[in-house]
Amino acid sequence: MSPRETVLKVDWPQCRARGLCAELFPEKIRVDEWGYPVVLGPVPAEEERLAREAVAACPRSALHLRTT
Amino acid sequence: MTAQMIRPPASVDVHTGPLLLSGIDRGPGLAAHRARLGALPEPGVESLVTLLGEVGVRGRGGAGFPLARKLQTVVRARGSRPGLGSRRPYVVVNAAEGEPASAKDSALLDVAPHLVLDGAVVTARALGAREIHVVSSEDRPWVGAAVHRAIGERDDHGIRWVQHEAASRFVSGQSRALIELMAGRPGLPVTSWAPEAVDGHRRRPTLLSNAESYAHLAAVVLWGVDGYAAHGTPGEPGTSLLTLTTPPAADGVFRGVHVVEVEHGDGADTVLDAAALASPLLVGGFHGSWVHPQDVAGLRWSNAVLGEVGARLGAGSLLSLSDGSCPVSETARYTSYLAGESAGRCGPCRNGLPALAAEMRALARSADTRRRLRELAGLVTGRGACAHPDGTARLVGSLLTTLDDHVEAHLDHACGCSPRDPRGERAGGSSTQRLAVQR
Numbered sequence: 001m002s003p004r005e006t007v008l009k010v011d012w013p014q015c016r017a018r019g020l021c022a023e024l025f026p027e028k029i030r031v032d033e034w035g036y037p038v039v040l041g042p043v044p045a046e047e048e049r050l051a052r053e054a055v056a057a058c059p060r061s062a063l064h065l066r067t068t
Numbered sequence: 069m070t071a072q073m074i075r076p077p078a079s080v081d082v083h084t085g086p087l088l089l090s091g092i093d094r095g096p097g098l099a100a101h102r103a104r105l106g107a108l109p110e111p112g113v114e115s116l117v118t119l120l121g122e123v124g125v126r127g128r129g130g131a132g133f134p135l136a137r138k139l140q141t142v143v144r145a146r147g148s149r150p151g152l153g154s155r156r157p158y159v160v161v162n163a164a165e166g167e168p169a170s171a172k173d174s175a176l177l178d179v180a181p182h183l184v185l186d187g188a189v190v191t192a193r194a195l196g197a198r199e200i201h202v203v204s205s206e207d208r209p210w211v212g213a214a215v216h217r218a219i220g221e222r223d224d225h226g227i228r229w230v231q232h233e234a235a236s237r238f239v240s241g242q243s244r245a246l247i248e249l250m251a252g253r254p255g256l257p258v259t260s261w262a263p264e265a266v267d268g269h270r271r272r273p274t275l276l277s278n279a280e281s282y283a284h285l286a287a288v289v290l291w292g293v294d295g296y297a298a299h300g301t302p303g304e305p306g307t308s309l310l311t312l313t314t315p316p317a318a319d320g321v322f323r324g325v326h327v328v329e330v331e332h333g334d335g336a337d338t339v340l341d342a343a344a345l346a347s348p349l350l351v352g353g354f355h356g357s358w359v360h361p362q363d364v365a366g367l368r369w370s371n372a373v374l375g376e377v378g379a380r381l382g383a384g385s386l387l388s389l390s391d392g393s394c395p396v397s398e399t400a401r402y403t404s405y406l407a408g409e410s411a412g413r414c415g416p417c418r419n420g421l422p423a424l425a426a427e428m429r430a431l432a433r434s435a436d437t438r439r440r441l442r443e444l445a446g447l448v449t450g451r452g453a454c455a456h457p458d459g460t461a462r463l464v465g466s467l468l469t470t471l472d473d474h475v476e477a478h479l480d481h482a483c484g485c486s487p488r489d490p491r492g493e494r495a496g497g498s499s500t501q502r503l504a505v506q507r
Binding site for chain 2: 010066
């Protein structure tokens with residue numbers, strides 16, 4: 001068993017490429033050529049606060065923080 | 069954008085097989101079914117899990133998840149007293165068969181419906197479920213009719229049967245799309261945060277599996293572990309249904325389609341003729357993988373053997389280019405079709421699949437778009453509510469990887485294939501060769 005990880009999950013049908021997440025959390029979120037988020041790996045503990053801000057800021061509630 | 073229509077076959081040749089298809093010459097009726105196999109046992113859930121675990125039955129919808137583990141997940145999610153409270157599970161038979169290159173679930177329900185329904189009843193009784201939902205597709209209306217006739221013959225005390233018809237599109241058979249359809253919403257994929265076994269129909273634990281999976285479950289119960297494991301190999305007991313096709317005609321309809329049942333470990337030559345044994349073979353349908361002609365003759369119908377050449381049986385669809393079709397042109401055609409089948413709800417799929425299809429058509433016209441194709445395939449993978457972008461990327465990726473020599477020759481105008489124009493018409497006269505069944 002791998003240790004538990006905190007990861008960002010996109011609810012793809014909800015996402016409309018508004019891009020706030022990538023502005024607020026560029027450490028772990030970039031956008032692709034169409035403006036949709038590309039998540040760059042799990043969220044380390046020291047970045048969880050930034051991740052929560054990005055999740056809260058999504059106007060479509062399409063970004064979720066999950067612990068696996 | 070080239071709209072590419074591809075549709076399932078209107079008729080299928082079904083061949084007698086060793087297990088699931090062993091009684092088809094006696095017709096699909098319940099009386100003949102019971103006369104041959106006896107009364108339906110009702111194992112408790114623990115013994116059912118043990119039986120399925122012993123022979124390692126895996127789901128036959130494509131993902132190949134072990135059925136015993138799915139059952140255990142439902143049992144854990146429902147708690148120990150399924151009759152009380154609101155956690156009574158549901159059972160769902162998925163016969164939507166959105167993949168047009170597959171016809172094995174529709175064929176099975178046509179010729180041996182009671183094997184599938186028996187499997188669903190055994191599952192429902194073991195789990196304490198009272199409702200069994202059967203989902204077929206509106207583009208194969210005879211399947212729903214066959215199921216309706218079969219249900220009418222049965223008297224399953226305490227079981228309520230509910231039938232649904234999914235819209236005819238590729239992603240309709242995806243498990244979350246079924247849950248959406250059953251809830252009265254459009255039957256399209258949505259994000260799932262937990263498996264159906266935990267959070268399914270009406271948010272209850274739901275055993276949702278492919279129609280053929282239930283037939284194997286019934287076979288294990290009716291023939292017993294020894295009778296079931298008399299077929300196949302020690303590592304992969306039992307059998308699989310395969311759909312054998314060649315590329316669809318210019319009108320997009322599959323013709324000359326055969327459904328056969330093979331024992332795991334059987335050699336490729338049990339079902340493929342000489343031309344097919346020396347031609348590129350698409351294994352696992354339009355979300356599947358190409359196998360190189362030099363590897364086809366050595367194949368065995370076993371996931372261990374297929375894995376060595378990067379393929380998986382998936383839902384058992386085999387499409388052979390034994391008619392001389394060009395794998396580059398055919399992949400371009402299927403990718404265009406798959407792009408049109410996107411539900412259009414997820415951004416990377418809605419944007420990425422048409423882009424992937426355009427680059428594939430350029431490759432078919434001998435423009436070297438391989439770098440961009442790999443980039444796009446990487447960009448859509450894992451970024452949708454369902455496996456449609458991943459499967460489409462897999463098809464393109466396997467062409468570039470497995471048939472790289474053919475792609476190279478195609479770019480040099482030296483592949484010797486007879487490409488189709490975008491409407492699917494083949495240039496330079498068409499071959500009449502068909503994939504023949506030698507069983």
